[in-house]
Amino acid sequence: MKLQGVQQTKWWGVVVFIAAILIFPLVVTQSFFITQATFAGIYAIIAIGLGLLMGYAGQISLGQAAFYGVGAYTTSILTATWGWSPWLSLPIALLVPALLAFFMGYTMSRLSGYYLAMATLALGIIVHGLLVEGKGITMGASGFYGIPQLSLFGMTINQGVPYYFLVWFFVLIVLILSLNIVHSRVGRALRSIHDSEIASSSMGVNTGRYKMQVFILSAAFAGLAGWLFAHMSYSISPSAFTFDASILFLAMVVLGGSGSVWGALIGALLIRMIGITVHTLGEQFSFITSDSEHVIYGLILILVVIFMPKGLFPTVIDWFKNTSIKRVEKKSSVPVTPIERSVSE
Template sequence: MDGVHQTNWIGFVVFAAIVLVFPLIATQSFYITQATFAGIYTIVAIGLGMLMGYAGQISLGQAAFYGVGAYSTAILTVTFGLSPWLSLLFSLAVPALLAWILGHTMARLSGYYLAMATLAFGIIVYVVLVEWRSLTFGASGFYGIPTLELFGLRLTPGIPYYYFVWIITLLIMSLSFNIVHSRVGRALRSIHDSEVAASVMGVDTGKYKMQIFILSAVYAGLAGWLFAHMSYSISPGSFALNASILFLTMVVLGGSTSVWGAVIGAILITVITVIVHALGLRYAFITSDFEHVLFGLILMLVIIFMPRGLFPTLVDWITAQRPKEREEQQKQREESA
């Protein structure tokens, strides 16, 4: 195990411990609920971060896969009476199938062209969710989504669902760390650095890009499944373009070249959202439009001053400080001698 991989696992253990003790510190249900949403968003952000930071593909359609996962379980459990655990398979398979079709359709696109194509896909899915009223109930939303039960325990919103979501999120983090540090992860990094050079070296760039695109869609579908069974009701507005921009902001803020960047970005954006809503209750001029302006400003500032994101920039700064500290310690030893 190399040093970076070992450091990741040490950080993972510390982070998992913080997640486990958080409900003991923040006893108010509001904070538990927001922390649960942070876990759900983290799953989507990790998938998008791996797609952007490792495969070099920009997607503005993650909210569509997120929504498809949520509506798949809502339709199957409410309309057809299936078990939520059985509907989970469809919440993973349907986004994966759509990603496979989309990936083959847009195989020759990259960069901004791919971003615009995924943006169009997100808009199409949103319109379908609004207009197909006989199946999705349109803009009014889908109600009566059942609560999850695990070994006889009802996973109601609050501490039970918090732990359920974050255990799944930690498993997703663990899986993603293993992928990043595997042969597949090295191939993806080579594609991100130079797709032409990777192809010359024998890397099947099309296969790996397709695989990571499908994986990011599966992550989003899983998050949608978790969101639907936490909220009991869903509506198309939760899966519009604003949600895709929100996920993109998380990844860009934290840093797309690291799984930790996606985690940190999702948590920070959730905290910022909570602060904005709290200020909105106090100051009338702070509305939902203010939140959109703030996220746009964050995106702009990060791209200008921290193009790699918060986490990689922080790691680079710490790494640069270590030689200086060693030099100072060496000087002090020489002076004392």
């Protein structure tokens, strides 16, 4: 069902995406890169959620790492301390960050201006502090260990290719859900809020409720990423859920393009690649330290905001569209009317 002039999910994009997931481990076999690709997938889930929040609800979260951490620690405590099955703790690892987002959104009922950015910044610091100080439950700064591995049909999902497929399977689900939401009436309502909140609410769109729902969804996605991260490794520590991580997620969305589900995904991949490159160069040149990474992310944020405010993916798509329209115009000087178009389809 093709509706010309309305944003819709392009399924061929999803097909290409699935093919890329399947082909990657055949081409690249070093375990280092498989592990990195698995991490990239975990980050992509968070970036897609944050991209929805920034691009469609027009809100910024500076504390996405907090939801990520809460998800990871929730499942760690439930499985390692209480002995739950990881599959049973999955919904809880989604629910707890979502509830946290709900209460935060509820107290700031309208989620307007930069209040959410400030509040999530504070949340990030509080959650990190609690993870470090709550030694009795979280084992403090040294990290929580003994997290069980996932198993499916009696088979353990080991780190490496099996876990790579598990993570990217979840990325696929998150991607499809997000694309479909964005291209539905809910997505249209969200995009309208972004353009003019006052007109949107005059059309009967409950703008506050939609923004809140997207915020909750982004928190749940981060929780899912936390669950995947926890069960990938034997141990986790609070250092993975700092303010730096939140900024990293922000950089992914800004680079790839907020307001585009694909953009967030691509941004996550690019930022991860830059990280690996810096790391590899650092092994050869002693003056490149791990802090250089943050300098580069900062530079990227500045450059993108100045030269490519829409982000990489939408800019490239616009460029392609413009050049293809020009080509069509060259071919025929007669403008195409919608009637002719619908006949030709």
